[in-house]
Amino acid sequence: MILSAFSPLLRSKLLSNLTLDALMKMDPETAHGATITALRMGLSPQQQGPDAPELATDLCGLKLTNPIGMAAGFDKNAEVPRQLALLGFGMTEIGTVTPRPQAGNPKPRLFRVTEAQGVINRMGFNNEGHDVAFERLRSVQVPASLGVNIGANKDSEDFVADYVLGVNRFAELADYLTVNISSPNTPGLRNLQTDEALTRLLGEVLDARAKAKKRVPVLLKIAPDLDETAMDAIARVILATDLDGVIVSNTTIGRDPVAGMSNATEMGGLSGKPLFPLATQRLAQMRQRVGDLPLVGVGGIHDAQTALAKFEAGANAIQLYSAMVFGGLDLLDRIKAGLVSEVRKAGKKNISEFVGTKTSDWAAGRL
């Protein structure tokens, strides 16, 4: 094949660009399935060489070679955590997984808002359940930090009990756990973000963690659709526990940044570029409330500048998903290279020196 005339690096770049064009012509969920299949078959580019020391990061005691993670929802069923690590992510988060398998919402349930490089999804926690994910993870070696994002079945009589099952099942296998109470697509789930419900949830989850053989870090993933009073309450509850960190944020139910665009009126959560300002402001506002508790910034990162802005707003590490839909898998390399060059340009030694340098501006909406 003519591609064999090129170096492995160039070949993988050519392949990933060709694939991106083809994927964008498919319906989004088919394109996602094709991407997972390609990754499973080892057809993706792989990182060449180690990460630059400027990117080495400590997150809740986890030593990441770089602070960029694949966000939850891409690899819901733990099919490709190893491949994502080899691609160059410093962490990868599988799930959301629920105790029992569930089909999710009827299709179509995933939409591109192409003009804004946004995505709207109402997948509804489609996943194969704890057992399948557990068996896959048990037999794979992942050369990055592995997060397991746990949730509740839609028809569960006790959401809290489902999270406890998640902790019991994955505490030993995971490098960290994410308690996801912020999906807009499971009715009632976001109510767990309120004071009393969150107190009970975290109490039971952290009790379960304390009984596990290993002390696995537990992070809470919140929605961006919270006002400052709601965030005050969340911060108060969190700070009274030994929760290890917060992921800010999940998708938004708001549509202002995409009003009038194609697919903008589809129900579900909006992610990607149009989510960036809101999610970054919420991140900074959470930073102001939680002292130096580890925070993971997610939402709308699509280049090195937006990645850097998350650190400046207060993130210790970052995750992304939607931008890979529009930018392709080699977006990760571009972001890493951009971050390293920002660290050097600023005369700093490590990306962590940017953490919180612009928190008050982001929190006040000045940026």
Ligand SMILES: Cc1cc2nc3c(=O)[nH]c(=O)nc-3n(C[C@H](O)[C@H](O)[C@H](O)COP(=O)(O)O)c2cc1C
């Ligand atoms: C198709 C899709 C499915 C998602 N599924 C989940 C999920 O199962 N659990 C979760 O915590 N977040 C899920 N998310 C949210 C992402 O993890 C992330 O928080 C959000 O998309 C914002 O990041 P981004 O703008 O980089 O995509 C999903 C996002 C998308 C686009």
